[in-house]
Amino acid sequence: xxxLRSTLTGKILKSFLYLILAILLIKLVITVIFVISPSNYLxxxxxxxxxLLQITYYLxxxxxGIIYVIWxxxxxxxxxxxxxxYPISADLSLLYLIVPFLSFYGIAKVHNTxxxxxxxxxxxxxxxxxxxxxxxxxxxxxxxxxxxxxxIDKLFYGWGILIIQDISFIILHVIILxxxxxxxxxxxxxxxxxxxxxxxxxxxxxHKKDVITLRSIPTGNILKTFLYLILAVVFIKVxxxxxxxxxxNMYLPVxxxxxxxxxxxxxxxxxxxxxxxxxxxxxxxxxxxxVLKDDYPISAEFSLISLIIPIxxxxxxxxxxxxxxxxxxxxxxxxxxxQPIVNCIILWYIFNFFTTVLVIANAISHNWRVxxxxxxxxIILHVIILxxxxxxxxxxxxxxxxxxxxxDDQHTAQLTQ
Numbered sequence: 001x002x003x004l005r006s007t008l009t010g011k012i013l014k015s016f017l018y019l020i021l022a023i024l025l026i027k028l029v030i031t032v033i034f035v036i037s038p039s040n041y042l043x044x045x046x047x048x049x050x051x052l053l054q055i056t057y058y059l060x061x062x063x064x065g066i067i068y069v070i071w072x073x074x075x076x077x078x079x080x081x082x083x084x085x086y087p088i089s090a091d092l093s094l095l096y097l098i099v100p101f102l103s104f105y106g107i108a109k110v111h112n113t114x115x116x117x118x119x120x121x122x123x124x125x126x127x128x129x130x131x132x133x134x135x136x137x138x139x140x141x142x143x144x145x146x147x148x149x150x151x152i153d154k155l156f157y158g159w160g161i162l163i164i165q166d167i168s169f170i171i172l173h174v175i176i177l178x179x180x181x182x183x184x185x186x187x188x189x190x191x192x193x194x195x196x197x198x199x200x201x202x203x204x205x206x207h208k209k210d211v212i213t214l215r216s217i218p219t220g221n222i223l224k225t226f227l228y229l230i231l232a233v234v235f236i237k238v239x240x241x242x243x244x245x246x247x248x249n250m251y252l253p254v255x256x257x258x259x260x261x262x263x264x265x266x267x268x269x270x271x272x273x274x275x276x277x278x279x280x281x282x283x284x285x286x287x288x289x290x291v292l293k294d295d296y297p298i299s300a301e302f303s304l305i306s307l308i309i310p311i312x313x314x315x316x317x318x319x320x321x322x323x324x325x326x327x328x329x330x331x332x333x334x335x336x337x338x339q340p341i342v343n344c345i346i347l348w349y350i351f352n353f354f355t356t357v358l359v360i361a362n363a364i365s366h367n368w369r370v371x372x373x374x375x376x377x378x379i380i381l382h383v384i385i386l387x388x389x390x391x392x393x394x395x396x397x398x399x400x401x402x403x404x405x406x407x408d409d410q411h412t413a414q415l416t417q
Contacts, residue, residue: 006074016064017177027053028166118186127186134179141172216284223277230270237263238375328395337395344388351381
């Protein structure tokens, strides 16, 4: 049965885009009023108000970016489902969007391929040029807004450039919204056409064994790769810090002034990618669990909400992982994995709190020893995540193999009757 899984995520994405546009418009109006008539009544501290709006915008933009990546992932799964020969897989689209530098080419590749696919069908051919135009305009205004942001950070030219920046941000997000609407409309039309073709074909009985597949395994492997990569980077950084701190006279064939900042930036990029891939893995994992266990209590959408929403995720992270552990504990084949997963949850919370304290302490003291302990804590934190990932993946795979064997046995019994 054909189903469009990207529709709900697309609607959530559209809501965040409208929210961001509202924030930018309010910020723009306040700035314009302040510039034109600074004597008029405004909130007590205009700069603080603008600062808070800016922070709200940045948080909303980060969440929107994460949702956009998830929407694209689900959209490519949809396209692969009802077109069969679509050239870009969901996993490849994910890499195109989140890998630094590659994303400059990847964003164009992903969206141009979408536009080209829609152009091949007479029902959606009229949407090809608008999508390509949105893509070109996005690159132009993304470059322009980036240039303005860098200019403001380096040299503040006055309130005028802030107004131009806000207008540019508004146009940029309107372009994204238009592109989202064009793509959603086109894919929905293709889906409707494919669904009609399927409905007109005779129904062929499908064996359940062919339906059950573990979609979270490839994403879990990608996540594991990035975890090993960030552990390697942090380990290199710790080794360098210990050498510089305790053996200051030792010759090192690198420039100390840029080595640590470069490794810090690499860690931040990797941590962001890991966060996005982890959310996609959790989403796919909950879809798998729903297939393996019809009454699994947490949906894939709720698992994402539990991870994304600030403050609520302090409870949500524990909830979704404990539920997974409890589910594995109900089966004799996977019961031994329940306690290790619970232990990983507890240790993650402890070291996450400890790491946060060290981040604050390092920001205040700028002490090398605090910085070393911070990075050691980060290593332990990511090792805990890696262990939890391995335990959960192993447990779900065991459940999958058990379910598949049961289906095979049932099918064999039916054939022998």
